[in-house]
Amino acid sequence: MAVQFNLKLWILFCFVLLCSPLHCQASDPNLCEKIYKIGGSSALINSPECSYWKPLNDEASTTFCQTATLLGQQQQRQEDRALCSLDVYMPLSRKEEVKVGVTAVFDGFKGSQASDMASKMFLDMFSLHVQLLSQTDHSISGSEVLREAVVRAINDINTIFSADAQARNLHAGSTATISLMVDGKILVANVGNSKTFLCSKKTLPPSLESFLGRHAHKTFAKELTKDHSPDRDDEKARVEASGGYVLDSRVNGELPISRSIGAISYARNGVISTAEITDWRDLTAEDVYLVAGTSSVFEKMSLDEACEILSEEGASKSPGASMADLLVNTAFKKGSFDNLAAVVVALNNLSPARPEENDDVHVRMSRTDEL
Template sequence: MDGFEIDTVLLLFSFGLVLNSSYTASCSFGNGNRISVSSCTMIHDDEGSVPSVIASDECLSLLQWPISTTASLRNRTIECQFAQLKGRRKYQEDRITCDLDMNMPSLGKNDLKEVRLGIAAVFDGHGGSEASEMASHLLLNYFHLHYVSKMYKLMVQQYKGELTMAESKSLLLQVLKELLLSTIHDIDVKFTQVALENNHICGSTATIILMFDRQILVANVGDSKAFLFSDKIQSAMLSAIELAKDHHPDRDDERARIEAAGGSVIVWGVPRVNGVLAMSRSIGDIYLKRYGVIAVPELTGWQPLTTADRYLMVATDGIFESLTANDVRDLILEWNSHDIQGSSSSLAEYIVNTAYDKGGTDNLSVILIPL
């Protein structure tokens, strides 16, 4: 491939970023920005993390997205139903993020095309809201930066003939999985830096549903929840399928890692790492990382959605202080049959209000996605 063709690829890729108006505030053309695209990718390759990319002038001049830890919830589509209550706690430490209409640049057979991705996530903070606040806001920005860097390299490979269209398509699901892992890692790295500078001792769960092409992937850190509610065959009932495993310190594999790192599992009401933290994986909690607490998520495989699937739910564990998964299933059936009374304006709000009325004391947060 000659220099002109390489420049054409970079220009097309920049154009793809401009089309993605949900994220790109501004981006001009010209040799300078074409160099910035490749420079930004090289910085990503050399440094290996999104924080290093964001810190570079080359990338900031090209990718001018608002990176802030104080922005409010992104709820970009009507498909994202959400509700939150402080509950009976003094502070609201839960945070949520949802965008089911992320139009991302990808390479078609002869030109650029867009693919649609969706992300729904809850972050249950403890010991303060700093970790959940930062994680909820950085999630989409960091994921997008990772996606841009990886897709740019795949596009160049395809134009050079090093990667066929079929190979590129088959790689995408694996790439998205890897990008989600990298995103969570970089959020934890960034928060660790901030926590050390500001003496934060807080942490957060992270439960994330990634949606693409009628398939879902779930990543979980901690003990927030994800469920799929589906029609039962030859029945008016719904089944509740749990999509994420809790990370409690007394789980055999979690306990083994903690003890191997020199930590201990002590029961103080519930099993806790060193008698302090009631989960064995989290974002933050920097003073327990040396004792085996990690921010590495467990990921499911890609699961296709079917015509029987009705709702996806991601929620903090406060909901399940007073409700079971079958209780939530019954609330969905009640709502859809209109056999309810009260002031709830949405099904998500109805679930949160019911959990509170039945005695929930923790912060309460739900994102519900009708399918």
């Protein structure tokens, strides 16, 4: 693989060297697409011909994000990562941008290298692909651009990490559960068995609410992800078709998930990094919290129980209380042994879309009207 990668870089070098100003226009989206196809995202980032792309800055707001990680019982190192940024402005062209809220949890195993790389690279990779798709394919809507950008970003991270893992003999892997929020809608991408769900209020008739008092405002969970368990019929079929087997709900009797970033020793046996993605769905007035967590957070606690805990804490209005810390600490006390990571977003606190400061720079995206 290393030889093939170097050959691609050599082809890219020759391509750029021979591309004179007479033949190539700076920031030509078609050229940038070719550079990406030849050398991947790393080549695109470093190409002077694609100057329109720039990494995200670190100024995205986390005011209403709460993230927490906790070292599990009998664990020696923290391998999980959490990410939350609610004011990420994605340029869908040179003049147009859309505000995206992003949450993510990465559950690392056999080392923290995969989860660490994924958490550090995802936003920039996602931004890169939003810009690349927007520049090269005007036939797809804003919703499709964002959806496809998530898939490409995860795949790129897996490709980069897998090459590094092979060179350094690393066996690490990571799950990923990532949500995007745009204009009151949400989309979730999932790899592995981490979870994303909404905590929603039950709607009751006013007379019943009056009778039940505070008990009328209980919440329940709307799960937005499906675990990639080797026991799932479709996942098991792919593993077996690739020469692997499922024993005790594990790939080859070892790996408890059938999709992962990294985990290169299982790639030949049908373990893939392709994300399973939901359709865009509306966030409603009944949706109170968005929650993402590693599987260990819910090892001894159901999703409905987690929602009830958050609801009770929210009702108590404890000053400075972190809902994410509350979840991981509760899971730890209940006996979860693995590392823990969680993200909690209070949806009723989300800020409105940024005002149009300058119509030439910050315009309302017509392409997102289809979300």
